[in-house]
Amino acid sequence: MRAVRFDTPGGPDVLYVGTADMPVAGRGEIVIKVSAAGVNRPDVSQRLGRYPVPPDASPILGLEVAGVVVEVGGGVQAFKRGDRVMALVHGGGYAEFCRADARHVMPMPDGLSFVEAAGFPEVAMTVEFNMVMRAGLSAGETVLIHGGSSGIGTYAIARANSLGATPITTSRGADKAAFCRGMGAAMAIDSSAGEWVDEVMDFTGAAASMSFSTWLAATMPTAIWRAWPWTGAMH
Numbered sequence: 001m002r003a004v005r006f007d008t009p010g011g012p013d014v015l016y017v018g019t020a021d022m023p024v025a026g027r028g029e030i031v032i033k034v035s036a037a038g039v040n041r042p043d044v045s046q047r048l049g050r051y052p053v054p055p056d057a058s059p060i061l062g063l064e065v066a067g068v069v070v071e072v073g074g075g076v077q078a079f080k081r082g083d084r085v086m087a088l089v090h091g092g093g094y095a096e097f098c099r100a101d102a103r104h105v106m107p108m109p110d111g112l113s114f115v116e117a118a119g120f121p122e123v124a125m126t127v128e129f130n131m132v133m134r135a136g137l138s139a140g141e142t143v144l145i146h147g148g149s150s151g152i153g154t155y156a157i158a159r160a161n162s163l164g165a166t167p168i169t170t171s172r173g174a175d176k177a178a179f180c181r182g183m184g185a186a187m188a189i190d191s192s193a194g195e196w197v198d199e200v201m202d203f204t205g206a207a208a209s210m211s212f213s214t215w216l217a218a219t220m221p222t223a224i225w226r227a228w229p230w231t232g233a234m235h
Contacts, residue, residue, distance in 0.1 A: 003060050003095035009049025020060060023092065023099035025073035030102050032085060035114035037093040038064035040122055053091065062093020065100070066108060066117035076102045084108040086117040088125055123155040131156055132163070139164030142204055148185060149176040157183045168203065170196050 005018035025031045043061045045051035053059050066086040069079050079085060079102060086108050087100040104125070108117045131137050143160050147153045148169025160167040161184045169180040170191040180188035187203050189196045 001096040003092075004062075005060070006047055009047065012047075014047065020095055023058075023097055025071045025076075025099060027074040028076060028102055029073040029099055030069050030076060030079055030085075030105060031071035032065055032067040032087060032098050032100055032105075033070045034065045034093065034096060034098050035067040036065070036118035037062045037098075038118045038122060040064070043094075057090045058092030058099075060092045060095050062089065062091065062095070062098065064088050064118060064121040065093040065098050066112075066114045066120075067098075070097065073102070078102060079105060079107075084114075086112075086121050088121040119151065123151045126152055127156045127159050131159065137163055137165050142166040142168060144200060145169045145185075146191075147171060148180040148183075148188060153180070154183050157185050168200060 001020060001022050002017055003020040004015055005020070006014040006016070008014060023031050040063050042051050042063060046053065046061060064087065067084075069081055069083040069085055072079060072081060084107070085105050087098075087105040089098055089100045089104070092098045104121070106121065108114075112120070131143065135143075137143050137160060143156070143165055145153050145156045145160075145167055146169075148157060148167075149171045153169060153171070157167045157169065157180065166186045167184065168187045168189070169177070169185040170189045171177055171180055172190070172192040174190050174193075177188040177190040187199070189199055
């Protein structure tokens with residue numbers, strides 16, 4: 001099969017269309033004929049030589065795909081040949097065919113194109129695992145989302161609203177803050193304009209309960225702990 005490959009780290013120009021062995025579905029797996037693949041930061045880092053491939057992962061780039069099921073491994077009951085699906089994969093997405101753990105595969109909604117669906121699994125599973133399953137965000141709580149205008153951020157805004165929670169976002173720039181408000185953020189802060197902690201505290205009130213879910217916490221620990229006098233969960 002054809003696959004996007006590279007032999008030495010570098011910029012986008014090192015990528016080329018080469019060949020790779022056809023994947024085979026093991027037990028609990030399916031093989032997808034790829035119609036579209038998402039592009040994520042680890043793909044870029046791997047191409048630059050900054051992200052070592054896990055020993056059990058495919059050396060081919062690509063962590064999320066959308067396409068049609070062409071092979072079903074033993075023990076898989078949820079999918080059959082011909083199903084339109086989207087999946088989070090352990091590498092291998094930049095190829096004509098890709099193997100996926102069936103537990104990480106979702107049926108494609110009828111309203112999505114393959115290109116749209118290929119950009120869904122990474123953000124959806126990241127937000128669902130961290131904000132919903134781990135932090136336990138629920139109705140009536142407030143969640144502070146850093147990088148609100150990103151793919152993960154925008155999905156987190158929508159998911160928080162769907163749960164009946166109140167999303168607050170930070171992002172760099174007035175345009176990004178306005179974008180977050182348009183996406184449904186109850187409060188959108190331009191963090192490049194200065195201190196954002198007092199704004200969050202004024203908006204929520206000292207008695208507020210906040211479920212805090214952020215992917216940029218390591219870069220701003222002092223501000224985060226200043227904004228964390230409430231009961232809640234931090235992830």
